[in-house]
Amino acid sequence: MTTGKSKKRGQGRPIASKNGVGRDALIAATCKLLQDLPPAQVTIAAVGREAGVDPALIRYYFGNREALLFEVAQRLANPPEVLAIDADIDPIDQLEAFIHAAFAFTRSAKYMQRLMTEELSEAKSPEIQQKLREWQKRPVSVYEAIRQRDGGDSLAEYDPLFLHLAVVGMSDFFRSGASVVKMLAPEGEDLAELEKRYEAFVVRVLLDGLRRRES
Structure with missing residues (x-):
């Protein structure tokens, strides 16, 4: 005999939305939020609102916010082919590609x-x-592999860790120091174009500094 009351749903995958939302959609929603918001504001609740789902669905797929943000960062990171060391590519060309x-x-x-x-x-x-920790070591390993493959033919001796730290710092400042960049940029300057020129400048400075000099 039925009572007319709906049955309680058992534990398991939470109800998503009418269109259905999976891991990829939640990662995409998080990526979208990170385009405009500081990471501290990208909460599970905010991602749930952006994706149109119950925040419980995010916990179901990722467990917690830290795991979600880690997967998002990996999704946004360098594609695997950039990290691969190709014996057919000139070490300097590969170093340039990795800095870009x-x-x-x-x-x-x-x-x-x-x-x-x-x-x-x-x-x-x-x-x-x-x-x-393991993921952060990968760029250092790439710089070391490029250095070893070159064997001093075209590149001067360098510390892979220091090079990685230098690239991180220089690549980040145009964004993290945006207020300073805007203050110093010529009036009316296209900042997107300025950023491209800045990147080209940094790459040229690094590569010129790393080239082996004939004694």
Whole structure:
């Protein structure tokens, strides 16, 4: 005999939306928010509103906010092919491509380095901390692999860690120091075009500085 009351839904996957929302849609919603908001404001509730779902769905897929942000950062990061060392590509050309990729990563979210340093680096989860540590070492490994493959033929000796830190700092400042850039830029300057010229300048300075000099 039925009572007319609806049955309580058992535990499991929360109801999403009428159109259905999965992991990729939640990651896309988070990426969209990070284009305009500081990472601290990209909460589970904010992502839920953006995606039009119950925040419980985000916890179902990712467990917590830290895991979601880590997956988003990886999704925005350098494509795997950039990290691959290709023996058929000149080491200097590969070094240039990787530096450009670092700039692209910084541009992929308005406050990308803040996401990396203030949110993920301060993550409470030991698992996220370990994953982040391994992921952060990859660029250093790439710079080291390029240095070793070159063998001193075209590139001077350099410290892969210092090079990575220098690239991170220089690629980030145009975004993190946007107020200073606007203050110093010529009046009416197209900032998007200025950013392209800045990137080209940094790459040229780094490559010129890293080229081996004949004694």
